[in-house]
Amino acid sequence: MAPSGPRSIKRGCQRALYWIPVLFIALIVAWSYYAYVLQLCIVVYLLAYHVIFFMFVWAYWQTIFTKPMNPLKEFELSHSDKELLEREDRGESQQEILRRIAKDLPIYTRTNSGAIRFCDRCQLLKPDRCHHCSVCDKCILKMDHHCPWVNNCVGFSNYKFFMLFLAYSLLYCLFITATDLKYFIKFWTKGLPDTQAKFHILFLFFSASMFSVSLASLFIYHCWLVCKNRSTLEAVRAPVFRHGPDKNGFSLGFTKNFLQVFGDEAKYWPVPIFSSLGDGCSFPTCLVNLDPEQPSSPAGSTEGRQFPSKPLRESQSRLLTSTPSWSESEGARDKDKKGASNPVMTVENEA
Secondary structure: OOOHHHHHHHHHHHHHHHOHHHHHHHHHHHHHHHHHHHHHOOHHHHHHHHHHHHHHHHHHHHHHHOOOOOOOHHHEOOHHHHHHHHHOOOHHHHHHHHHHHHOOOOOOOEOOOOOEOEEOOOOEEOOOOOEEEOOOOEEEOOOOEEEOOOOEEEOOOOHHHHHHHHHHHHHHHHHHHHHHHHHHHHHHOOOOOOOOHHHHHHHHHHHHHHHHHHHHHHHHHHHHHHHHOOOHHHHHOOOEEOOEEOOOOOOOOHHHHHHHHHOOOHHHOOOOOOOOOOOOOOOOOOOOOOOOOOOOOHHHOOOOOOOOOOOHHHHHHHOOOOOOOHHHHHHHHHHHHHOOOOOOOOOOOOO
16 A cells, blocks of 8 residues: 555645646636737727626636535435445345435436446445546536536536636637727738737737637537536436436426526526525436335426525525425425324425
8 A cells, every 4th residue: 555645745746737727727818818908908898898807707716616516414324334335245235225225315317227326435325417526536416527627526516607607708709809800900901000019919819719619619518408407427428217318307498497507586697606496416307207216305396396496695605505405304294294283393395
């Protein structure tokens, strides 16, 4: 076994290397600001430029520094369950243990072979749409992908920020390209004075137009994913339910798919503030034939069921976990059924 010292140094060096793409983008953005504001200096456009620039940087910052959300403790194995699982050698016996644990959880997706999705590294049952990131070495709720350009996992907690980052960065590049075009033409027609600024104008136009093409394709693709309520991983490999793979299993129609990512308050849609609906552990589904072994839960909602709504301030502070979770709500319902003659204080079911 290698000593922990060299291993920790290696991990530290890897983490430092992961920041190189982010540093590259930061330098490009800083240079573009210098070239546009100080060299090109088109006064009439500066107000609009700074508004777009501010929103772009804000969204980028939120995408980078918003921590990915991990599964709740209810999905982790207890100490006794871990010991029981380790003692079993046969895969079928282990699956029986996992099925028993999963029976009380809102889990509807399976592996390709129909087994319960279990993470060996995190020692937990994976919630629907949750995947293990090999870079972060954690299970990420509604994981979309690990993005090297933000050095972060894009998932439930920051997918809205990532979408706004793509939108504002594309708008930023298109704005620079459009306002710099006539000066770019003057450069080739010898209409610009022979100063240092003309080279900034030339490279500013080239870089902005090239980034516009790549950003446009990426933004359009993710808009399509939002409309279909799929993650990048789900677009590559459809989630597997009891009846088999279903790429549209989580799609509820365009409007509800959009609201699930951006929230139900339109005033927060263009702002990089968390407003997504849900808790990241369970999701409404359009499927009719759900797993009969699973309890009725928020994940098995129908077309008429509403998304769980939370005040924005609570969403910002703890990403929808400051109020009773689905497990507490289920427990309250069970108590109501068993002890109707002995009223107890009920917990509001938000799912």
